[in-house]
Amino acid sequence: MKLALINLLPTTAKVPFIRVRFMALGLSALVLLFSLFEFANVGINFGIDFRGGIQAEVETSNNTTTEDLRTLATSLDLGDPRVQGAGNSDPERQTFLVSLPLQPGEGMEGEQANQTARQALQEALASVEGLELRGTTVIGGAVSRELIFTGFTAIGVALFLMLIYIWFRFEWQYSVGAIVALIHDVIATVGMFSVTQMTFDLATVAAILTIVGYSMNDTVVVYDRIRENLRKYKKMPLADVLNLSINDTLSRTILTSATTLVALISLYLIGGASLQGFAFAMIWGVLIGTYSSIFVAAPLLLFTNVQREGTQSGA
Structure with a gap:
């Protein structure tokens, strides 16, 4: 009897992700607005690295x-x-x-x-x-201000370089979806730290940069399958192609996220208070990054009107 996890996951799933895109995008908009509101009114509990x-x-x-x-x-x-x-x-x-x-x-x-x-x-x-x-x-105060500037500059540069990468690897329509999804993940993570008032320090910045890379990797996997299916199913409606592509990569997404979360939850529980902020940011980032790849990055291609003939270029 085969009990391997891969055999228990759906390989031909038909979950209607695209059908609920407006509900998902509405939920994302609420999360972003609430995160920005909390950040503006409550602020972040900066660690000594940032507040001096x-x-x-x-x-x-x-x-x-x-x-x-x-x-x-x-x-x-x-x-x-x-x-x-x-x-x-x-x-x-x-x-x-x-x-x-x-x-x-x-x-x-x-x-x-x-x-x-x-x-x-x-x-x-x-x-x-x-x-x-x-x-x-x-x-000192000067050092802490410099660290704040450097930390947030690193996040901004990472987002910009990711946009350029997607633009050259795919098309500009894909880069718009990817960068919106990444900004969504970063703002949602900052908002979560504002709500929980967990210490936000340099380790948290490192976690956010890692989240950006993880989310981008997940998005690229979905985009690769979308581009492949656009070439394969030339007459299939775009919404159906997107839904098929998300379902094609669903088992891979579940496996990657689950195995990563096992390690991060262990780190959060037994890693001590000094690592809890980093582990918490990573756990939240894996969850929100997986969500945005499916419900934000892919559905946005419907609004940017990605062209089938444009898929002939790229890697």
Whole structure:
């Protein structure tokens, strides 16, 4: 008896994806509007990489909790502290990251204020029995602003290069669908971080760039099959060709997404707090990327009126 997963997946599925395109596109529009609204009104919980501040890494072998460390940092009266667990391979020891906001002041005055705050945080943590201070870091406002600019520039450049790639590999109609799907994925991911208020740091930017690549790969697979079927079925209505192509690649899409999610969910559950933001962004990105390849990128070809004769060019 064959129990291989590939034998359990539909190879001749006839799911009417294109028939529900208006409902799917309407849902996508609502998700994007809600994401932009949340981003504008709530904002993102930037990590210390982007907002700047003072961060100390401590390791404890006693029953110290995040609330204990937050109370200790609050007593310094240096702003609202943030404390998060960073995980540890040793179950008897816990690692925490304690962060304070940048202290007010300009130039040398601000630098001196932050160094004083850093020293006060070090002394307060060192006074707690059972705590081992692993190190402290001060990230200035100029550095954090540069990281924000660099991070979002990297995402923008990635989207632009993907557009150029699709344009040359297929036709301009395909590039429009692909880039709209990618922008959809990025905005939806940023919106999810705004809703959940999970820490958004450089690891999250790396996850978004990975999501862009994953979603593009999924879209290219569907587009390749669409181009192939356009050549094969010259008299079949375009909507039927699109639906047939999506169903032809459905088993591959399910296998790829499922195996990727197994690894990412494991990483989220046992990878520790320091990796949860990255894993969460990737899990959401795989789901939204798979959705956009099927319900956004492919149906948009109906609106850009892709031409059959144009499929004779390309790779």
